[in-house]
Amino acid sequence: MPGIQESDRQDLTVDVVVIGGGAVGENAAQYAIEGSDLTAVIVEGHLLGGECSYYACMPSKALLRPLDVAGTSADVDGVSPALLDHGGMLQRRDAFVSHYDDSSQVDWAESAGIHVVRGHARLIGERTVRVDDDAASRTITARHAVILATGSEAKVPAEFEGAHVWTSADATGVVEVPERLAIVGGGVVACEAATWLAGLGARVTLLVRGSDLLTGNEPFAGHSVLDGMKAHGVDVMFDASVTACRRDNPEHTGLGKIHGGTVHVETTVGDVDVDEVLVATGRAPRLGDLGVDAVGLTPENILDRDLPDWLHAVGDASGDVPLTHWGKYRARVLGARIRAAALAEPEPFVVEDPPVPQVIFTEPQVAQVGLTEAAAHEQGIDVVTAQVAYNAVAGSALLRNDVPGQAKIVVDRESHCLVGATFVGPEAGEQLHAATVAITGQIPVHVLRHAVPSYPTVSELWLRLLESLPEEMRRPGTD
Numbered sequence: 001m002p003g004i005q006e007s008d009r010q011d012l013t014v015d016v017v018v019i020g021g022g023a024v025g026e027n028a029a030q031y032a033i034e035g036s037d038l039t040a041v042i043v044e045g046h047l048l049g050g051e052c053s054y055y056a057c058m059p060s061k062a063l064l065r066p067l068d069v070a071g072t073s074a075d076v077d078g079v080s081p082a083l084l085d086h087g088g089m090l091q092r093r094d095a096f097v098s099h100y101d102d103s104s105q106v107d108w109a110e111s112a113g114i115h116v117v118r119g120h121a122r123l124i125g126e127r128t129v130r131v132d133d134d135a136a137s138r139t140i141t142a143r144h145a146v147i148l149a150t151g152s153e154a155k156v157p158a159e160f161e162g163a164h165v166w167t168s169a170d171a172t173g174v175v176e177v178p179e180r181l182a183i184v185g186g187g188v189v190a191c192e193a194a195t196w197l198a199g200l201g202a203r204v205t206l207l208v209r210g211s212d213l214l215t216g217n218e219p220f221a222g223h224s225v226l227d228g229m230k231a232h233g234v235d236v237m238f239d240a241s242v243t244a245c246r247r248d249n250p251e252h253t254g255l256g257k258i259h260g261g262t263v264h265v266e267t268t269v270g271d272v273d274v275d276e277v278l279v280a281t282g283r284a285p286r287l288g289d290l291g292v293d294a295v296g297l298t299p300e301n302i303l304d305r306d307l308p309d310w311l312h313a314v315g316d317a318s319g320d321v322p323l324t325h326w327g328k329y330r331a332r333v334l335g336a337r338i339r340a341a342a343l344a345e346p347e348p349f350v351v352e353d354p355p356v357p358q359v360i361f362t363e364p365q366v367a368q369v370g371l372t373e374a375a376a377h378e379q380g381i382d383v384v385t386a387q388v389a390y391n392a393v394a395g396s397a398l399l400r401n402d403v404p405g406q407a408k409i410v411v412d413r414e415s416h417c418l419v420g421a422t423f424v425g426p427e428a429g430e431q432l433h434a435a436t437v438a439i440t441g442q443i444p445v446h447v448l449r450h451a452v453p454s455y456p457t458v459s460e461l462w463l464r465l466l467e468s469l470p471e472e473m474r475r476p477g478t479d
C-alpha cells in the first residue's frame with residue numbers, strides 16, 4: 001500500500017482510520033485519500049462490504065428479481081408463464097453474496113490504496129484505536145480523522161427473547177424455507193421479505209401492529225403493496241401487537257435454517273402457530289463495544305453529532321436515514337471534506353438538504369423521493385399535488401396486462417419546485433431518478449414541462465402529472 005510499510009501486526013499511524021468496512025466505510029476511506037498521498041485503514045470485524053453486500057440489499061434483491069420476472073411473464077400476452085426454480089433462486093443469492101467471501105472487496109480496497117485490517121476496533125484515546133483479533137492486539141493512530149461506520153443491528157423486542165427467532169440476515173440467507181412463517185412488522189424489511197419468502201413457498205402471515213403497511217410513504221403505496229401480497233397468498237393481520245412468543249426446543253442451527261420447533265405467537269387479535277418467526281421491527285445504530293467512553297463520549301453524543309473535530313460518524317451508525325446509497329453519499333461528502341482539510345484545500349461544494357430517495361422492491365415496487373404530501377404539511381410547506389394512475393400512459397400499459405399503482409408529485413406552491421414524488425407500479429424504481437434530479441436541481445415545473453419523455457415509455461407519466469397541476473404552474477412562480 002502506498003505510504004505504509006509494515007509487517008502484519010505492527011502498530012500503525014495513518015491519516016484516516018475507518019472503523020467498519022461496509023459500503024459506507026469503504027466510500028469514506030476512498031474519498032478521504034483519492035488522488036493524494038494520504039493513507040487510510042479500514043478495520044473490519046467480519047466481511048468487507050458489510051450488511052448490504054452479504055445480509056441485506058444484494059441477497060434480498062437477488063431473490064426478488066426472479067419473482068418479478070416470473071410475475072411479468074405470467075401477465076404479458078404472448079409469453080408462457082416462467083416457472084420458478086427455488087433451488088436456482090438460492091444459488092443466485094449465493095452468487096450475489098460471493099458465497100460470503102469478501103476477497104474481491106479486499107482486492108478493490110487495496111487497489112484504491114486502502115489498507116484493510118481485520119479485527120474488532122475500539123477507541124482507546126484521542127485519534128487512537130485498538131484492534132483485537134483472535135491472535136493479537138495492535139494500535140492504529142490517525143493523524144487526521146477517525147470515522148465510525150459500524151452500521152446497525154436488528155432490534156428484537158423483548159417478547160421474542162429466548163425463542164431464537166429470525167432476523168433479516170436469516171431471511172436473506174434463507175437455507176430452509178419454513179412451511180409456516182410469521183413476519184412481525186409492516187415496514188420495508190417485512191414487506192420485501194414476505195414477497196421473497198412467499199415466492200419461495202412459505203405460507204406467510206404478516207403481523208402488523210398498526211393498520212397500514214409502509215407508513216411514512218404516500219398511503220396508496222401501502223394499499224397497492226397489500227393488494228400485491230394478498231394476490232400472492234400472504235395473510236396480513238393488522239392491529240396485531242405481539243404479547244408473547246414461546247418456542248418448542250429453540251436451537252442455534254445456523255444462518256437461514258429453522259431455529260427449533262413450533263413457535264406459538266400470541267397477539268392482540270389472535271394467536272398463530274408457525275415454524276419460524278422473522279422479526280422485522282427496525283434497526284438501531286451499532287454503537288456498543290466501540291470504546292466511545294474512552295474519549296469521554298456516549299452513544300447519544302454520536303447520534304447528536306456532538307463530536308470532537310477528529311471524530312466522525314456516518315451511515316447507519318450515525319442514526320441518519322439507514323439506506324446504502326444515502327450512507328454512501330454522506331460518506332463521499334465526509335471523505336472529501338476530510339481530504340480537503342488534510343491537504344489544506346478549499347471545502348468541497350455541497351448541496352443543502354438534498355432529497356433522500358428510496359426504492360422498495362415489493363410487487364408492485366414503491367419508489368419515493370423527498371417529502372410526501374403529509375410530510376410537507378408537517379414542515380409547514382404549502383404544496384399542490386398531482387396524482388395519476390400508473391397505467392395512464394402507453395408505455396406503462398405495454399409493461400403488463402394488469403398495471404397497478406399510482407404516481408404522485410408534491411410541488412411547493414410558492415417556488416413551483418418539486419419537493420417530493422412517489423411512483424408505485426411495475427419497474428417504478430427506474431422512474432425515480434428524474435424526480436431526484438428535479439428536486440436537487442430545483443427545476444420549476446414550468447421548466448420541467450420542456451423535458452420531453454420518449455414515447456412510449458413510462459416516463460410519459462411526467463406529462464400527465466405536470467398537466468394535472470393548476471394552470472398557473474405553467475408560468476414561473478415567485479421565489
Ligand SMILES: Cc1cc2nc3c(=O)[nH]c(=O)nc-3n(C[C@H](O)[C@H](O)[C@H](O)COP(=O)(O)OP(=O)(O)OC[C@H]3O[C@@H](n4cnc5c(N)ncnc54)[C@H](O)[C@@H]3O)c2cc1C
Nearest residue numbers: 020022024045050051056057121150151315316322323324
Ligand atoms: C434486509 C435488508 C435489506 C436492505 N435493502 C436495502 C436496499 O435495497 N437498498 C438500500 O439502500 N438499503 C437497504 N438496506 C439498508 C442497508 O443495508 C444499510 O443502510 C447499509 O448496509 C448501511 O451501511 P453501513 O456501511 O453504514 O453499515 P454496515 O453495512 O452494517 O457495515 C458496517 C460494518 O462495520 C463492521 N463493524 C461493526 N463494528 C465494528 C467494530 N467495532 N470493529 C470492526 N468492524 C466493525 C461490521 O462487521 C460491518 O461490516 C437493507 C437493510 C436490510 C436489513
Ligand SMILES: NC(=O)c1ccc[n+]([C@@H]2O[C@H](COP(=O)([O-])OP(=O)(O)OC[C@H]3O[C@@H](n4cnc5c(N)ncnc54)[C@H](O)[C@@H]3O)[C@@H](O)[C@H]2O)c1
Nearest residue numbers: 157185186187188189190209280281282283322359360361
Ligand atoms: N429497499 C430498501 O431500501 C430497504 C430494504 C430493507 C430495509 N431497508 C432499510 O432498513 C431499515 C430497517 O427496515 P425495517 O423494515 O426493519 O424497519 P422499518 O422502520 O421500516 O419498519 C419497522 C416496522 O416494525 C414495526 N415495529 C416496530 N417495533 C415493533 C414492535 N415492538 N412490535 C411490532 N412491530 C413493531 C413498525 O411499526 C414498522 O412497521 C429501514 O430504515 C429501511 O429503510 C431498506
